[in-house]
Amino acid sequence: MMRQLFFKYQNRMQLGLALVGTFLGLFFLFTSLHFLHKIYSYGENSEMLSKNTIVIQKKVTSGPLLGLNNPEYSNEQINEIRSMDFVESCDPIRSNTFDVVLSIDDPLIPAFNSNIYVQSVHKDYLDVKTDHWGWVEGSKTLPIIMPRDFLMMMNNFLSASNIPQLSDDLVLDLKIDLNIGPRNYRETIHARIVGFTNELSSILVPEYFLNWANQKYGEKEKEVISQLVVKSKDGQFGLLENYLEENEFESKKSQLLIAKLKSTLGVLLTIISAISLLAVFLSMLVLIQYLQLIMTKNDYEIRTLLRLGHAPNQLIKVFLRYFMSLFSVVAVLSLLLFIPAKYYLQQVFISNGISLDSSLSIYLFLVMILVFIVFALSIWLSTKKRIYKTVNT
């Protein structure tokens, strides 16, 4: 009844505009904050090569063709790198000396076959739990680490075929087989992706498996060491980079590119978040002004109710409930619009090779709670101030 008394006969134009402003502000705030968080945490948990670790190779020149420059690393060169003060460890990356054909037979994507290379590095260079990275002869599945380039290539192929692209989560569930050995007696090994790496272009397999397969199907004389994995000591990554430069070794630049991408997108999204936050607060200010207007228009009604014996807190609750229910509806609607928008933007990112974690950002809920608390407090304080001013008048 009091709600009817206070709000039924009011012009709702200003209220409507303020609510639309709040709705848009919250929507942009949710979207930008969510992607800001996801962009910043992109690659943090999925990169399987541990911190301060890079893969190096000799710069490709026309030297080898003329017999002047050898792309392989000798044991002396490896030991020299190991002897550097800033190097914690350095090991060769081993490659397969046998044929490997990767085949994907999964309802998610069309049948896929490709000759590939597999490599392995010592387990100490990987951020992977031991029980996820073990393999012995007869194991049901072989854990593998997928290069991101491969995922991007696959998504480009799917996109061109008008098939939905794959997120990280979906790829982890793909049924993958590695067919190894000579064409006439291939062995099929079931594989399972346990993570991704930006540093390598070939699929990583456990060392034990590579040794076993090289011995069983490979040709010893084929094995060459053209890549090394190097881990620098903490805080000395810069010295390692200088050393690489001086010795004409190169590492993959993808990490650098991702860092630049994250930084640019991050700045953009931060600006959008700040503007959205400002829009939300301005809309909240308009809503509070509307509250003040309603209270001024209802001055007589408030005074009379108090004179009849209604408690000030009871009247405060009526205003608080009304505005909070409106605000909640607007917040829920913004969230409902955010879900498809998030899905759409996620697809845009995937098609550009950035597969973001699809779970909702915790910051989304934190900012929602914060905005809710700030708004409830503002409404409560301004209503309380006004009603207590009217008591005893």
Next chain:
Amino acid sequence: MHFKFQQLCPHVFQHQKLKSTIWNQVIEIKDDDKVLIHAISGTGKTSFIYYLLGLRKDYTGTIFIDHKKLSEIEVEEFTQIRKHKISTVFQDLQLFENLSVRENILLLPEIAQGYQIEDAKIMLDVLDISDKWEQPVKTLSFGQKQRVAIIRALMKPFEFLICDEPFSHLDEQNTLKCTKLIEKRLKEENAGFILLALQEECTFEKLKILEL
């Protein structure tokens, strides 16, 4: 319930030598006292009611409610007094014009014990306006509104009923009907009564007369 007025005087009368049984006196109104405060216009009738209800403070002297200084009564305590102990018919009625008669009664913080919202309609019937039950108050005449305001005040629990010129726009017949309703409710609540009127003659019996 007990009221005590000690050397009470509105600021505007401070420099005048007032002859009154209330201003600048010590008087008490208590329990089931029935009082007619009679005064001509401009002598502070309505001001007295507002002082008593704690709605205005432009006076000197002290008011005690149940032996406690009015100025020391907290907001929450005064809310309880207004809710349970005092019911008022204001001179300007203080009805909600956009709402119906029924909705005006529904907005009472509490209905008297043994009464239900339908009893208000029965009272309206006694006063010949039960057909206005669902009608917005703004469509009623002042006399009809006055009857609605009286019924609203009677529907509340109270220990003291205060009426400021409640029959000013009522004919003799309606005034008598209202008087009977008020007397019945005063008896039921065993309550005190303060009536403010311009005339000394009134339809109530055995009222103690105070001059402003």
